[in-house]
Amino acid sequence: MRFLILGGTAWLGGTIATAARHHGHQVTCLARGETGSAPDGVRFVTGDRTRPDAYDSVTAEDWDVVVDVSRQPGQVASAVAALQERAGSYTFVSSGNVYAETATPGGLESAELVGALAADVMEDMESYGEAKVACEQRVLEGFGTERSLILRSGLIGGPGDISDRSGYWPARFAQPATADGSVLVPDVPGLLTQLLDVRDLAEWIVDAAEDGTRGVYNVAGETVSLVEYLAVARFVAGHTARVVGVDPHWLLEHEVEPWSGPRSLPLWLPLPEYAGFSARDTSAARNAGLVTRPLADTLADTLRWERQRVINGPRRAGLSDADEVALLAALAA
Structure with missing residues (x-):
């Protein structure tokens, strides 16, 4: 073709x-x-x-x-x-x-x-x-x-994601900002995520062209809670220190942004207004041939890419080391 x-x-x-x-x-x-x-x-x-x-x-x-x-x-x-x-x-x-x-x-x-x-x-x-x-x-x-x-x-991630939304968490767990290895995370147990590996999206685009697939489809990764997502990111990074869950209202009061951008916590979204944002039905696409790899594979590959990456200037999403240390200190106080 x-x-x-x-x-x-x-x-x-x-x-x-x-x-x-x-x-x-x-x-x-x-x-x-x-x-x-x-x-x-x-x-x-x-x-x-x-x-x-x-x-x-x-x-x-x-x-x-x-x-x-x-x-x-x-x-x-x-x-x-x-x-x-x-x-x-x-x-x-x-x-x-x-x-x-x-x-x-x-x-x-x-x-x-x-x-x-x-x-x-x-x-x-x-x-x-x-x-x-x-x-x-x-x-x-x-x-x-x-x-x-x-x-x-949905949110596209994986190796090469310079938006930092998919790479921030495995990279943060691999290299905590704190001396004792503690990592600050949002405490939102009901929030769902659907990270889609860029390679899986690309593969299905080609497959769909070959098969003559037409129509409108939701395409996203497997649906997992943010709690599970963070656990997988922590596992692939080998993190064993303390995880500090923080109430979303406290984060907002301390000028931490949801989702992306400077001074943010990627993938976190306020509830209940965004409960369905990363939880859409993708059954039609999967029935039409979309196959997505396990989240652990995507995050492990992304972490390998992060370790080779040269970052010029601040990240596009996430907390700087100084911001995270300051927030944990404020929380402890």
Whole structure:
């Protein structure tokens, strides 16, 4: 098959391109090339998706499948317009952020969506869900349900995750900030997580293209509580010191952020309003062939990558060593 990856030089796109190449397919990546190079064995075509001539170098060819991970509705609209007569199908990696309701676990693909972003450009992450809805609409308008695959992904992690959301916990347990090895964690026993290994997502995207899979699917990793997630991260790191569970209200009062960003605790979300955010029903995708590896395998591989990683500046998510030491001291006081 002939794959056209829109992107392919960054983490997710590059992993998809690598998976398709390993399956023996012909793979072309179209990107500006500013985030890196295309994987080995993959053809690279320079194209700036903000320009009207972005797709001129690929519209003279036919493609079996186009794969797009963009968050910008204007970019998706222009790609669909340029390629709808040249491509057999269009796979779009969307997000679980498209759903309007986040409090109830087990949400299906038929759940209500947030309103679509009216603009072509998403200016900030506050409108991420709305932008992804607009992108989905552009794909369906151009390729129809019979030629589209929309994947509403949960949190993607694994080796190469520079967002720090999947790597923070195994890395923190492997290298605590405190002298006695204590690690601060949020005490939220009812919170669920669904970390999806980037390699599993990429593999299923290629499998689905080969099988002619169409439709809209929730895609996420196995559903485990945050308590279990932290236990697995601790196990792969070999941590045996004290774990200090802290009430979420205390954390918020001390300006610790949920989920991601500076001075945060990754994967923690407030309850009950986010009880269903990382607990969506993925049975349709699994029935269609999605296979996800055990969480321990993902976190062990991520920790190996973290140990080889060079971090320039603060992490994008998590607590600095100084912040964690200060918070534990405040808690003890």
